Amino acid sequence: MLKLFLAVLILLGVAMPLDGCSGGGPSPVMAIRRLSTLGKKTDAENSSIDQGQVLDLENSLDRSIAVGEEFKVALESNAGTGYEWQCLLATDPFIAVDIPPETAPVDTGVVGGRVRTIFVLHGKSVGTVKVPFVLVRSWEKNVAPSKTLTLTLTVQEATAAPK
Secondary structure, three states: OHHHHHHHHHHHHHHHHHHHHHOOOOOHHHHHHHHHOOOOOOHHHHOHHHOOOEEEOOOOEEEEEEOOOEEEEEEEEEHHHOOEEEEOOOOOOOEEEOOOOEEEEOOOOOOOOEEEEEEEEEEOOOEEEEEEEEEEOOOOOOOOOOEEEEEEEEEEOOOOOOO
16 A cells, blocks of 8 residues: 555656656646746846836837937747737938847747847937838748737927927
């Protein structure tokens, strides 16, 4: 009877950790990591990328900025899928976009986890422009983007733009 009990314990000790690998939810180790980081800022949140104003773009929207103002647009994707965010704005008289964009991991310690792509935009002159962002795999040609977001920017004189 004792041998049977020990055999069951050993079997459960091996099978339970493997349960997280079969799509049955996170492994106990990952669950403990997530619980231990609740309420704490990740390395990406503490990095210099987040200094200043960052607009987390999840849906297309409109925004006003001032001439000479710089701000960042952050978009999230999963690194392991091969998809990356690209800005399709060619040279524009109203804004400038720094190329290449900055990147920072969201899920630190997770290979192929979420990544923030951060585009730095600068207001150059008064006007309105639509800035398209697309989620694509760079090696796939003639394939529609997985997702498209448009940021409509109105660049105003420095004293006219709302903060």
